[in-house]
Amino acid sequence: MSNLRGTNSVLLHGVIPTIKLKNISGSRKYPLPAPDCWRENESRQDIGGMEYLDINPRIITGIKRAGLKTFESILSLSTPDIERSTNLSSSDVLILKTAVAQAVPKLPVVSALDILHRDCPETLVVSKLTTGCEIIDKALRGGILSQGITEIAGESASGKTQLCLQICLTVQLPLNLGGLNGGAAYICTEDIFPNKRLHQMIQFFSRKTSLKLPSPVNFGDQIFIEHVSDIEDLTQCVKRKLPALLSKGKIKLVVVDSVAALFRCEFEAWEMVKRSKYLTSLAANLHQLSHQYGVPIVCVNQVTDSMKTEDTRKHVPALGLTWANQVTCRVMLSRTQHQISVPRQTVNDSVIGGFQTTVRHFEVIYAPHLPMLKVSFIVDQEGIKALT
Secondary structure, X not given: OOOOOOOOEEEOOOOOOOOOOOOOOOOOOOOOOOOHHHHHHHHHOOHHHHXXXXXXXHHHHHHHHHOOOOHHHHHOOOHHHHHHHHOOOHHHHHHHHHHHHHHXXXXXXXXXXXXXXXXXXXXXXXXXXXXXXXXXXXXXOOOEEOOOEEEEEEOOOOOHHHHHHHHHHHOOOOHHHOOOOOEEEEEEOOOOOOHHHHHHHHHHHHHHHOOOOOOOOOHHHHEEEEEOOOHHHHHHHHHHHHHHHHOOOOEEEEEEEXXXXXXXXXXXXXXXXXXXXXXHHHHHHHHHHHHHHOOOEEEEEOEEEEEOOOOOEEEEEOOHHHHHOOOOEEEXXXXXXXXXXXXXXXXXXXXXXXXXXXXXXXXXXXXXXEOOEEEEEEEOOOOEEEOO
């Protein structure tokens, strides 16, 4: 599998490209057909869509003459301003504003009790995605939230990518096993996607879950890989390719590995304001996708050294306060100086362990539903495992 610089998304299974997302042409906004509600909303929010409003054609002619082309432009102006620009009466403007307000897409009104009883759209229900480790799931009170952005930060070789690969497999499990019964979209910004490691984990994961599943699952068939090389490619992927993929209903997890790789190299020190705007826009788009489709967004972040005193050094997540304010949950992974021997054992005709490994820490820095906590874990052939 080659790095295609954001032009293709490859479905992994034996490294066979069975599905590809092509470049967006000038005439089509999405590489795949958008759902009906999207096409309806897009057409209704421009001047052509206003012609479908159930109002007098004389009013439509007036707003065309005034150059009011969007719903937003009408709702943001006061009634006297619209009267002066369109030469319409106050009653006509009231009719216009009422029709536009009714045509704007709105979220359903539900109560907290409705959400508790799941008597609401599925995207409003906050689910949990298992990490594949019972101890870590218990610490997270079920797993990773299906709403918002979860950041996994840490130094090099701390296990960030290992955890991301593991949840790309667990998300395909049915709901009763802690999964979300869907695939994953994996956006790479640093290195080539580690497909060899993924296939190794798939072999162990398939044997581990085979007895729990009603039918065999090819876990490599629902992981979509996208390589992006710059911020423009990342923006196009998040704004156009991801919505098209998520609208199919088969993707239940989005992983960006990593956010810092592009933003740390493309902006100079004097361009911090510009970088902040790009970061805020990216986070807003990711949050919108998460809430619209009810999928967890996992973003990997690098760390930088913060000199607290002359003799003390601490790793802190990169990208500063701007990005920190966009994150719903922040998790830090770190390596320790301690090493242990993983006992050699045979599980389902597969040998696991039999080597020395570094003990790592899984630490929750902040989350809306969790206290600060720390769990020790190791990485072996199967993936991430917490130490008891």
